[in-house]
Amino acid sequence: MQLDNELLDGYLQSLGREVVKKMFTLYCQQVVIYLDDIESSLLNESTQLWQENCHKMKGAAGSVGLISLHSRLKLMEKTTVNMSDRAHQLIELRIHNKQAIVDFNDWLECS
DSSP, X not given: OOSOHHHHHHHHHHHOHHHHHHHHHHHHHHHHHHHHHHHHHHXXXXXXXXXXXXXXXXXXXXXXXXXXXXXXXXXXXXXXXXXXXXXXXXXXXXXXHHHHHHHHHHHHHHO
16 A cells, blocks of 8 residues: 555545645655755765655655555664665665656545
């Protein structure tokens, strides 16, 4: 399951469609920064920054109901693999994030 439908349905009921759209627009803007920061921590070979930046993106993904992405970031945040494996994780994260955005927009259209 990609989305936390219970959370998102609750948002729609309590906040309304426009606020949910704005929340997700903000996520889409911020996630570009988070992904760049994760990449930067990889290039600098900083495990601490990797963990911090994965943690930030994990929180953002969770707050907009992207539970599958949140789970991936939870694992990435705690990983002890080498930089080459982290580079591969980052590539997969970017793909997963794009799919999560598509899934969220599909959900919002159908709700």
